[in-house]
Amino acid sequence: MKNLFLSAAMLLAFAANAQTETGSTTALSNTTATTASVDQEKEYKKIEQSQIAPDVLKQAVAKYKDYSLVEALASTDGTEYKLVLTKDGKDVTALYKSNGEFIKEVTV
Structure with a gap:
């Protein structure tokens, strides 16, 4: 038991x-x-300036009017844009959502 x-x-x-x-x-x-x-992280591919969404382009031009566009990239899923801009020898990377909403700025 x-x-x-x-x-x-x-x-x-x-x-x-x-x-x-x-x-x-x-x-x-x-x-x-x-x-x-x-x-x-998202993956980005290089695009031409003409391929940037109009809302993104409008916001970027307003915020960075004295800057020159060096390179434009779009996320592979199409939800974000990364713009590399320059002014006075200093580069800045600006990230935007596809609807034109500013995400962040990174100084390179």
Whole structure:
């Protein structure tokens, strides 16, 4: 009788431990997937000035009227534009959403 009770207790302990390990592994893999998606950057391809969305061009001209366009890039999914501009030998990279909304400016 003692052996039967001891066997049942050990079986329950192993089952509880196995469920705990599986749960923590799942939580870890979900955290890793979330971190990876946040850290991914968009890929950009070079485009001609005529291919810049009109809303983006209008906002950029208003904000950077004394600058010259060096290079224009568009994200491969078409949601963002990266404009490399220059003035007095200093380069600036401006990022815009495709609707013309300013995202940020990076001094190069």
